Amino acid sequence: MSxxxxxxxxHLARLSRLAVTDEELxxxxxxxxxxxxxxxxxxxxxxxxxxxxxxxxxxxxxxRPDEVTPSLDxxxxxxxxxxxxxxxxxxxxxxGDAE
Amino acid sequence: MTGTxxxxxxxxxxxxxxxxxxxEVSAVEVTRAHLDRIAADDxxxxxxxxxxxxxxxxxxxxxxxxxxxxxxxxPLAGVPLALKDLVVTEGVPTTSGSKIxxxxxxxxxxxxxxxxxxxxxxxxxxxxxxxxxxxxxTENSAYQVTRNPWDAERIPGGSSxxxxxxxxxxxxxxxxxxxxxxxxxQPAALTGLVGHKPTYGSVSRYGLIAFSSSLDQAGPMARTxxxxxxxxxxxxxxxxxxxxxxxxxxxxxxxxxxxxxAGDLRGVRVGVVRELGGEGxxxxxxxxxxxxxxxxxxxxxxxxxxxxxxxxxxxxxxxxAYYLIAPSEASSNLARYEGVRFGLRAGDDGSRDLxxxxxxxxEQGFGPEVKRRIILGTYALSSGYYEAYYxxxxxxxxxxxxxxxxAFAGVDVLVSPTTPTxxxxxxxxxxxxxxxxAADLCTLPASLAGLPAISVPSGLSxxxxxxxxxxxxxxxxxxxxxxxxxxxxxxxAARGHRLLDELGTPAGAA
Numbered sequence: 227m228s229x230x231x232x233x234x235x236x237h238l239a240r241l242s243r244l245a246v247t248d249e250e251l252x253x254x255x256x257x258x259x260x261x262x263x264x265x266x267x268x269x270x271x272x273x274x275x276x277x278x279x280x281x282x283x284x285x286x287x288x289x290r291p292d293e294v295t296p297s298l299d300x301x302x303x304x305x306x307x308x309x310x311x312x313x314x315x316x317x318x319x320x321x322g323d324a325e
Numbered sequence: 326m327t328g329t330x331x332x333x334x335x336x337x338x339x340x341x342x343x344x345x346x347x348x349e350v351s352a353v354e355v356t357r358a359h360l361d362r363i364a365a366d367d368x369x370x371x372x373x374x375x376x377x378x379x380x381x382x383x384x385x386x387x388x389x390x391x392x393x394x395x396x397x398x399x400p401l402a403g404v405p406l407a408l409k410d411l412v413v414t415e416g417v418p419t420t421s422g423s424k425i426x427x428x429x430x431x432x433x434x435x436x437x438x439x440x441x442x443x444x445x446x447x448x449x450x451x452x453x454x455x456x457x458x459x460x461x462x463t464e465n466s467a468y469q470v471t472r473n474p475w476d477a478e479r480i481p482g483g484s485s486x487x488x489x490x491x492x493x494x495x496x497x498x499x500x501x502x503x504x505x506x507x508x509x510x511q512p513a514a515l516t517g518l519v520g521h522k523p524t525y526g527s528v529s530r531y532g533l534i535a536f537s538s539s540l541d542q543a544g545p546m547a548r549t550x551x552x553x554x555x556x557x558x559x560x561x562x563x564x565x566x567x568x569x570x571x572x573x574x575x576x577x578x579x580x581x582x583x584x585x586x587a588g589d590l591r592g593v594r595v596g597v598v599r600e601l602g603g604e605g606x607x608x609x610x611x612x613x614x615x616x617x618x619x620x621x622x623x624x625x626x627x628x629x630x631x632x633x634x635x636x637x638x639x640x641x642x643x644x645x646a647y648y649l650i651a652p653s654e655a656s657s658n659l660a661r662y663e664g665v666r667f668g669l670r671a672g673d674d675g676s677r678d679l680x681x682x683x684x685x686x687x688e689q690g691f692g693p694e695v696k697r698r699i700i701l702g703t704y705a706l707s708s709g710y711y712e713a714y715y716x717x718x719x720x721x722x723x724x725x726x727x728x729x730x731x732a733f734a735g736v737d738v739l740v741s742p743t744t745p746t747x748x749x750x751x752x753x754x755x756x757x758x759x760x761x762x763a764a765d766l767c768t769l770p771a772s773l774a775g776l777p778a779i780s781v782p783s784g785l786s787x788x789x790x791x792x793x794x795x796x797x798x799x800x801x802x803x804x805x806x807x808x809x810x811x812x813x814x815x816x817x818a819a820r821g822h823r824l825l826d827e828l829g830t831p832a833g834a835a
Contacts (some may be wrong), residue, residue: 238700238707240747242656243663245684246696255692257758258701264759265645268717271724278719279726281569282525282538282775282799288568302432308670317665318673318682 230258333358334495338404338552341498345403348392352385352403356447359405363449363496371471372481372491374410375418376450377704381405384447401559402445407497410451411458411489412543413532414438417448421534422456422466422484425662425669425690435532436567437501437543437560445561449497452487456692457659458536460484464755465694472751473516475789475828479748482512482764488546489516493825497555499547503533505540506647507743507768510780513546514743514792517782517825519553519809520546522768524799525775528557529564537654538569540647540772548825550781550810552586554578557802573800581803585810591629593808597622598735599807600640601767602745602796609763610745612784618742621783621793624815625740625808628688635736637728642721643769649705649718650764650773656702659695674732697758726774733798738808741767743780743792767794777802781809782824783818790824 230238232255239246246254300313309316333355335342344350360378367373377384388403408414409803415434420426421779434442442448455465463471463486471486473479474494481490485502489512492500502509504522513520521544528543534598535541558579563572597603602610602618626632664670664686665679672685691699705714731738754761771778776799780792793812796803817823 234704235700238703239696240684241707242699242703243680243684243687244691244696244699245681245688246588247688250693250696250757254697254700257697258704261648261697261701261758262704264762265648265714267645268642268649268721269713271639271642271717271721273717273720273724276720276723279722282576283569283571285526285571290542290565296580298432303666306429306432306667308664308668309673310598315666318677318679322678322680 230255230262333509334362336498337548338401338498338555339549341404344399346400349784352388352447353382355403356385356405356449359449359497363708365538366494369472369477369495370474370490370494370496371469372452372487372489372494372496373407373450374420374422374453374468377417377448381447381449388445388447399444401555403447404445405447405449405497406441406489407449407452407491407500408438409485409500409502411456411503411534412438412501413534414448414451416541417451417453419534420468421458421688422454422468423692423695424467425687427669429668434725436564438532440560441501452485452491454487454502455484456653457534457799458484458503459655459694459698460759461507461511462749462754463487464751465692469693470751473748475516476748479694479750479789480515482660482748483513484508485512485546489513489520491516492516492518492546492548493828499545499552501543501556501560501807502546503541503543504772505651506772507765509544509546510743510768510778510792510794511764514610514780515748516759517828518546518548518791519550519779519781519813520544521553521557521779521802521805522771522777523557523561523802524571526569527575527800527802528561529567531564531566531647535658537651538658539654540651548823550806550813551579551582553779554582554806571800576800576803578803578806581668581807582810585807586814588628588811588814590625590808590811593630593738594736595625595630595632595808596635596732596739597632598640598739598741599636601741603634609766610742611747611786613743614742614746614791617784617786617791618793621812622740623708628809628811628815633736635732635739637725637732639670639721639724639728640770643725643773644762644766646718646721646725647765647769647773649714650722652698652702653705653715654702656699656706659699662690694758701773709740722773725770728772729770729798737797738804739796743767743794743795747789748785771796775799777805779805779809781812782816784824785827
């Protein structure tokens with residue numbers, strides 16, 4: 227089994243959209259390495275022919291009638307948003323300068 | 326009025342219901358008594374993140390007024406309650422213990438909150454918790470430390486530690502907790518309460534802030550088994566707003582608690598799980614915890630239960646499987662905190678793009694344990710590691726479920742300690758994830774299999790509460806209540822009072 231290096235943590239933090247500090251990288255790398263060593267024990271289980279279990283309740287295709295029901299009021303939703311403008315949620319720019 | 330306000334905060338829900346129904350006390354008096362107690366004691370306990378105060382009194386006054394006009398009220402009308410702060414409540418601050426939701430007032434209510442409100446209960450406030458329910462001590466709250474009413478230097482359990490401290494500390498007669506890997510049962514055990522994790526899918530998850538969706542369940546935390554069963558009957562049952570909700574009527578739970586309290590367990594087959602503290606598996610378990618567990622099992626046998634030892638070898642892998650599955654699901658669930666639609670947005674200075682704002686927001690908004698789990702989950706789900714970690718953990722989950730099925734072919738319930746140790750001192754495990762995770766050792770198997778499990782007090786060790794866990798097959802929650810109520814009634818009768826009465830009025834309280 228693998229271990230987690232400091233640069234692995236930095237990469238995973240980037241994928242997870244977490245702007246972690248250098249101090250956190252040092253701390254998390256050590257702690258996650260320990261956790262990973264502990265959870266790697268799942269590899270000891272003899273499960274070659276065992277199906278995976280995703281869920282305790284075997285439900286499939288739970289459908290509801292295709293009916294219009296009330297949804298949340300726009301002003302109520304906007305009141306909970308961090309920034310709103312002209313009746314919409316204001317979002318930081320999504321394109322870079324070069325795009 | 327029959328008692329002082331201190332008596333009202335010590336009454337269980339069955340007693341409050343009787344007093345309110347007969348008109349001996351008003352809902353306002355009951356609510357006022359609890360608010361006074363919160364004002365006096367919560368500075369020390371730190372159980373609540375938000376107290377409703379005037380809103381609670383107004384709700385109580387509305388109940389009293391309805392009663393005065395002769396309206397037909399349910400048995401719980403006017404009974405106060407506390408909700409764990411991940412139960413979404415319309416207009417009432419809901420944080421899930423996280424800075425990323427500080428100040429958020431949800432635009433809707435969770436089904437469990439709605440059902441309790443419709444039963445006429447009065448919301449006292451929202452209780453502290455480990456951030457996003459990730460923890461076993463409530464020390465991972467972004468806001469405050471919560472103290473165990475039995476010993477202020479110790480943790481109240483977690484993640485529903487605000488709820489356990491509130492109910493054991495008499496700041497609420499009962500509370501809703503949630504349980505992903507043990508977060509109802511473990512804090513209940515460590516504070517001398519009853520806590521039940523329902524069968525997965527039998528209580529709606531609509532409006533519960535998600536941690537690990539295939540495991541999360543809400544359930545009751547109360548001072549008696551009967552109170553817990555009564556609350557479970559209010560919140561349980563099918564909800565079309567939760568697509569994993571089981572469309573089957575609940576078993577009769579309060580009846581099962583009453584039947585158990587009558588003290589006859591003849592014909593009930595109890596299996597003692599060897600892998601949870603039994604011979605060859607006692608490492609990490611405190612002798613006092615094992616002694617109380619043995620005594621509780623002897624009490625069950627004395628009531629006529631047929632006790633055998635059962636082996637569930639895959640339970641040894643529950644902890645590693647859980648700490649892969651839960652972080653994996655969490656890393657996905659917590660992607661919704663992107664700083665756009667609700668909650669915190671940080672670093673939005675007009676020049677940074679969405680990705681940067683998102684990363685800064687999440688860095689500022691999440692605490693260390695949440696970040697660790699997001700990173701671990703992202704790792705376990707990444708290509709190249711998926712099969713070795715997440716895929717393997719899901720197969721182990723199947724093995725654990727098969728162990729339960731094999732065991733339940735021969736017994737009606739399984740029992741174990743709820744936790745390996747009594748409440749540990751604040752600060753001793755918070756920077757050591759592995760030792761913190763070990764607090765969930767006994768509760769994880771039922772979580773992974775989606776089975777019902779209750780924790781009921783079994784006595785004290787070194788002056789601190791110990792819990793017995795009773796697990797049952799899916800949808801047989803009634804068996805948990807029956808066996809737990811039998812133990813509770815027999816032990817209460819033997820000692821002449823309830824375990825929680827030994828807590829008395831905490832030092833320093835008025």
